[in-house]
Amino acid sequence: MSRSERWGDLNVRLISAAVMIVIGLVEVWLGGAPFMVAIWVLGGAMVWELSRMLGGRAWAPGMGVIAGGALALAWLVPIWLALPGLIAVACFGAWQIAARRILFGTFAAATLLACHATVLLRIDAGMAWLLWVVCVVVATDVAGYMAGRSLGGPKFWPAISPKKTWSGTIAGWVAGAIVGLIFGLILGIGGSLVVLSVILSVAGQAGDIWESWIKRRVGVKDSSNLIPGHGGVLDRFDAMLGAMLLAGLMWLFGLLPGIV
Numbered sequence: 536m537s538r539s540e541r542w543g544d545l546n547v548r549l550i551s552a553a554v555m556i557v558i559g560l561v562e563v564w565l566g567g568a569p570f571m572v573a574i575w576v577l578g579g580a581m582v583w584e585l586s587r588m589l590g591g592r593a594w595a596p597g598m599g600v601i602a603g604g605a606l607a608l609a610w611l612v613p614i615w616l617a618l619p620g621l622i623a624v625a626c627f628g629a630w631q632i633a634a635r636r637i638l639f640g641t642f643a644a645a646t647l648l649a650c651h652a653t654v655l656l657r658i659d660a661g662m663a664w665l666l667w668v669v670c671v672v673v674a675t676d677v678a679g680y681m682a683g684r685s686l687g688g689p690k691f692w693p694a695i696s697p698k699k700t701w702s703g704t705i706a707g708w709v710a711g712a713i714v715g716l717i718f719g720l721i722l723g724i725g726g727s728l729v730v731l732s733v734i735l736s737v738a739g740q741a742g743d744i745w746e747s748w749i750k751r752r753v754g755v756k757d758s759s760n761l762i763p764g765h766g767g768v769l770d771r772f773d774a775m776l777g778a779m780l781l782a783g784l785m786w787l788f789g790l791l792p793g794i795v
Contacts, residue, residue, distance in 0.1 A: 551762050555771070563657065563665060571610060571654050578650035579603025580768045581776075582628065582643055584758040588749060589639045591632035598628045602647060609651050614787075621647040635753075642749065649776040652783025660786055667718045667728070668735065668782045672775050674714045675707035675736040676743075682706035695748045704740065711736030727792045731785070735778050742777020746770070 562573045583599030591598065605624040609617035622644045629640035657665045683703025690700055715732025719725050746769055750758065757766025785791050 555762070559669070563662060563669070566657055566662065570657055571607075574650050574653050575603045575606040577768060577772065578606045578647060580761070581646050581650075581758075581772065584767045584769045585639060585643055585646065585749075586628065586632070588753050588755055588758055589632055589635045590753075591628075591639075594628075594631045598631065602628070602643070606647060606650055606654075609647075610654060614655075617651060618648065621651060638749065638752075642745070645780055646776055649780040649783065652786070653779045656779070656782060656786060660791070663718070663722060664782075664786070664791065667714070667732075668778050669775070670714045670718070671711045671732050671735045672739045672778045674710035675739055676774060678710035679703035679707035679740075695744055695751060699744075707740060708733050708736050724792045731791075735781060738781040739774035739778035742780075743774040745777070746773035 562570045579599040579602045582602035583595050586592070586595035586598045601624060605621055609621055612620065625640050625644035625647060628643050629636040632639055653665065656668065679699070680703065683698065683700040683706075686700070686702040711732045712729050715728035715730075715735075716726055718732075719728035722728075746758070750756065758769035759767030761767050762771055782791075
């Protein structure tokens with residue numbers, strides 16, 4: 536692969552990423568209703584894309600609206616009702632498509648639960664913890680992209696994600712650990728976040744690989760074309776879904792140090 540082929544999409548990716556980062560930081564800073572609405576819209580968009588990919592094109596817009604509405608409703612009820620309610624919505628969506636129902640149901644449930652966890656982290660745990668997750672995922676993604684394109688080397692899992700390399704994967708873990716050390720010092724909890732950050736980095740990579748596997752199975756390159764240079768919303772936030780889902784479980788079971 537020539538240098539121009541390796542970096543040909545970098546400018547578009549950087550511009551789109553910059554816009555998303557600015558919008559995302561503003562939403563995270565504002566918190567409250569603006570942040571929650573943004574997450575509900577993103578959740579609906581991701582379920583819409585998933586529905587289109589897995590054969591429910593006619594039902595996809597309706598499913599996206601239902602998913603966004605379910606996320607909004609989940610905020611108004613206790614968590615012991617919200618979580619099974621979101622899973623029920625994913626199962627309802629799976630019932631609406633002709634094939635790949637289990638695949639749709641599991642990924643849609645993971646998407647909705649991850650979005651709800653994102654809201655809980657920002658509102659209940661605090662902005663710093665949400666920023667920790669976001670920074671781990673972004674650092675993992677950027678380090679993996681740069682190392683993979685620069686160093687190349689053996690592929691991590693070519694049958695599912697042919698562009699990912701071991702060099703990029705390991706660079707992502709190192710970047711996640713560094714972010715964990717920085718946030719541990721900022722939050723006054725020392726190096727206890729380093730290991731959790733590496734695990735979070737792996738979870739983010741797992742989300743990315745899972746979505747890549749779905750796309751290869753259905754024969755599409757991108758989940759949609761909503762974001763220039765990045766494809767669809769799922770293409771950009773697949774890693775965030777995996778990390779947020781795990782971070783939400785950590786928070787739910789009291790495994791995040793310093794949160795009481």
